[in-house]
Amino acid sequence: MIADPAVFDDEHLPRRLLHREAAVDHLSRAWEPALGGDRAHDVLIHGPPGVGKTALTRHSLKKLTGHVDVQTAHVRCLGKTTAGVVRSVLHDLPGSDPSVNVPREDLCIQLQERVTSPVIVVLDEADGLPSTDALDRLVDVENLSVVVICHNPDEWLSRLDGRLRRRLSFTEFGLDRYHVDELADILEARARRGLPSGVITREQLEAIADKVAGVARKGIQALRQAALLAEERDHSEIESDDVADAFERAKRYILEQNLKSLPFHHQLLYELIRVGGGLQAGELHERYEAVADDVYRGRGQTPVSERSRRLKLSKLEEYELIKVEGVNRHRTYTASDQEVESPILVNLTV
């Protein structure tokens, strides 16, 4: 049933960006100086996850670079160090890719040298940066301007010191969840490109848009899962039970992708928590030690310390794979979705 799977990818950029006209205007005005070879204004975009902040910047940058000579870089900040951010910028700019062990200072010098005309750097998921250090380095570069994407603008701005406040000239705006009819338009456009015509009705699209409360990412994944369900059930078009069952599957799919992307240690901890049906910290460590020797054998890896496990547990929480409740010795870890299993750890016996 799915004619073009790429249409439902998270990274897919539609040809036309619907219902974001005001935001597109904001960006073009901020970047206007770059048309004349000057440094563009800095931009701060905020809004809840999944409403298209990244898509908006990617789309607008593509339009801009289509007719002006401006270099751009897109950095996913989550979990990156200062050096990691600078390295990522250099990676996106033309020129050679610096190797992993180039000192931070050298990276900054390379950046200074390479930026000779206007460059726009997108700092995506900027809430994930541990400090403003990376930003300090970037604003030192003449001709370089930033687009900061974050969830909570007040919290983010409060982290800036006086120097950064003076240096940055933020145009700030927020993106909100879409209205039901707006998101339905977006889903309709995707369906037109990715599905055979007539397999889903406008009413069904509106039902999806309503159920996901205007969050585009969830809506698009739900649409995809509805089509997959219809296919599995040999329906010639998407039926109401396909739509009804799509939401759970979409949520699960996102979690499964997250889990799959994590290293073995994380997946083992996750499975212990899931199979244990929720565990207290002491119990979790006990079980980890009980199975560790067996499970790690033949993997070329060794069990990790309690401290490292705690660091991995916060990562699992960050990815919403587990829920953490309570304080101190009463803290419990629970799997967000019992059905989401690790693909590399089947039949874990405890």
Add this chain to the structure above:
DNA sequence: GGTCCACTGGAATCGCGGGCCG
């Protein structure tokens, strides 16, 4: 109130893998 203690998370430090340079 006071003490106990399991657990958390910050900071310092270690060591491995890999590029660089004489």
Add this chain to the structure above:
DNA sequence: CGGCCCGCGATTCCAGTGGACC
């Protein structure tokens, strides 16, 4: 080639936290 230096994940150490129990 061998010594050097880097980043980064892992480890070690430890102060802080707050409920349990007296």
